[in-house]
Amino acid sequence: MKNKGLIMKRFFLMLLITISLGAVACNGNQTTSLSGAPTPTPLPTPVVPEKPVYTVEKGTVIRALEFNGRVSPVVEAQLAFGREGTVKTVYYAQGDTVEAGDVLAELDITELEKDVLDAEIALQTAEYNLEKARLEHTETLIKAEIAIQKEALAAQKAALEQPSSPLTDKQLALQSAQDGVAHAANAYQQALNDGNADQNYVDSLARGLEQAEQQLLTAEVAYNDQVRALGATGVDTQIKELDRILAEMEYEKLLQGIDPSYEVEVSKAQLTLEEAQGKLDNAKLIAPFNGRILSIDIKRGAQVEAFNAVIVMAQVEDLELTANLDATDLEEMSIGQPADIRLRNRPEDPLTGAVRTLPYPYGGGSGAGSDANNEEKVARISIDQDVELTLGELAEVTIVLEEKENVLWLPPAAIRRFQGRRFVVVQDGVAQRRVDVRIGIESEDRVEILEGLEEGQVVIGE
Numbered sequence: 001m002k003n004k005g006l007i008m009k010r011f012f013l014m015l016l017i018t019i020s021l022g023a024v025a026c027n028g029n030q031t032t033s034l035s036g037a038p039t040p041t042p043l044p045t046p047v048v049p050e051k052p053v054y055t056v057e058k059g060t061v062i063r064a065l066e067f068n069g070r071v072s073p074v075v076e077a078q079l080a081f082g083r084e085g086t087v088k089t090v091y092y093a094q095g096d097t098v099e100a101g102d103v104l105a106e107l108d109i110t111e112l113e114k115d116v117l118d119a120e121i122a123l124q125t126a127e128y129n130l131e132k133a134r135l136e137h138t139e140t141l142i143k144a145e146i147a148i149q150k151e152a153l154a155a156q157k158a159a160l161e162q163p164s165s166p167l168t169d170k171q172l173a174l175q176s177a178q179d180g181v182a183h184a185a186n187a188y189q190q191a192l193n194d195g196n197a198d199q200n201y202v203d204s205l206a207r208g209l210e211q212a213e214q215q216l217l218t219a220e221v222a223y224n225d226q227v228r229a230l231g232a233t234g235v236d237t238q239i240k241e242l243d244r245i246l247a248e249m250e251y252e253k254l255l256q257g258i259d260p261s262y263e264v265e266v267s268k269a270q271l272t273l274e275e276a277q278g279k280l281d282n283a284k285l286i287a288p289f290n291g292r293i294l295s296i297d298i299k300r301g302a303q304v305e306a307f308n309a310v311i312v313m314a315q316v317e318d319l320e321l322t323a324n325l326d327a328t329d330l331e332e333m334s335i336g337q338p339a340d341i342r343l344r345n346r347p348e349d350p351l352t353g354a355v356r357t358l359p360y361p362y363g364g365g366s367g368a369g370s371d372a373n374n375e376e377k378v379a380r381i382s383i384d385q386d387v388e389l390t391l392g393e394l395a396e397v398t399i400v401l402e403e404k405e406n407v408l409w410l411p412p413a414a415i416r417r418f419q420g421r422r423f424v425v426v427q428d429g430v431a432q433r434r435v436d437v438r439i440g441i442e443s444e445d446r447v448e449i450l451e452g453l454e455e456g457q458v459v460i461g462e
Contacts, residue, residue, distance in 0.1 A: 054411055061446045063400075063441045069322060070321065070393070070394055077288050079288075086108045087106075101287060104293070105298060107284075108283075109283045126266040137257070151243070191205050291314050316391060320383060351383055352385070427458040
């Protein structure tokens with residue numbers, strides 16, 4: 001019975017609360033006076049925010065370029081294989097010190113080494129054949145010289161043993177005519193090869209050659225007539241003379257040298273060896289200078305692609321700052337610009353430096369200080385002080401682009417803009433008026449005022 005009475009009390013209490021909440025909802029924002037009429041709730045007075053006020057001052061306005069840089073080596077190289085393949089050996093690890101010429105890593109080069117060996121053997125064979133041909137040619141040339149000398153001595157001996165005869169006279173005349181033709185032909189050919197020779201002189205040599213050839217023809221006719229007159233003896237003499245001429249022609253041919261195909265084969269073998277050696281070199285990573293390995297991105301058995309950098313090395317003794325900048329910033333910069341530097345972990349020690357290099361085409365195009373191969377838009381900043389730096393250390397760099405002293409200025413928030421027009425609202429006593437202004441250099445906190453305002457004027461912001 002007691003529990004039942006407690007339940008009933010709770011029920012009536014909840015009913016009373018519900019009726020009270022409903023009454024409040026029906027009345028809304030109104031209250032009821034003693035007379036029973038609703039009284040409206042008063043609205044709060046809105047707070048009007050005060051607009052900022054600025055005073056035109058005189059001072060220094062600086063437009064500067066600020067960016068973050070990182071301590072990096074002055075001399076750095078990103079090494080890549082010149083061909084794709086499988087890594088056979090990595091000889092060094094990150095942090096190791098290496099010397100110029102050290103092989104840092106190589107691909108599987110078994111086939112490449114075989115190609116180089118085959119090319120070396122082919123070159124040696126071609127060089128041997130060339131040298132052999134030269135020796136054989138020299139031997140043949142000496143024999144030809146001896147044969148000609150023997151023929152000449154035999155002719156001299158025969159001439160001494162036999163009295164002079166009409167045939168001998170005709171033979172001498174023929175020899176003289178032949179020598180004359182040879183001499184005239186040689187002189188005419190030299191004149192033709194001389195681009196500065198007078199044409200009249202060349203023409204005279206041509207006529208002289210024609211005359212010599214005519215004399216030779218006359219001498220040959222006379223000689224042949226005499227041979228026919230003398231019979232078989234004269235024929236034998238003529239055959240000997242022709243043999244002599246053939247021997248001299250062969251000798252002249254030998255003087256021109258060996259068959260050029262031997263030298264061609266040597267050149268081809270050299271090119272083949274250079275190509276094979278180049279492929280072998282492309283399968284090795286060789287240190288271009290003394291330095292330290294900063295990173296290695298390969299391991300034994302890995303597959304690599306041609307010209308993808310896998311090892312970065314540098315000379316860590318000489319450091320500077322590098323910064324990846326966009327084109328807008330780079331267009332503001334030039335080689336040699338002074339720079340203020342604060343290392344992030346020790347800002348209390350300010351440093352100075354200068355822009356050392358800029359990527360192409362900034363900083364004077366392709367001239368000194370620009371880098372046509374720099375695709376990452378990296379600017380390099382040298383540091384004047386000899387301080388201990390840590391590779392990878394961050395720094396804040398400030399480059400002053402423009403600076404004016406004793407000029408009027410306002411904060412940027414004081415300048416209003418509308419459809420290309422720049423103006424301010426000047427407080428003139430109790431009134432306000434708009435004034436157009438012409439501005440100069442701008443920074444994050446100050447804008448130079450060139451025209452429209454005077455020092456001490458009060459400007460109302462937005």
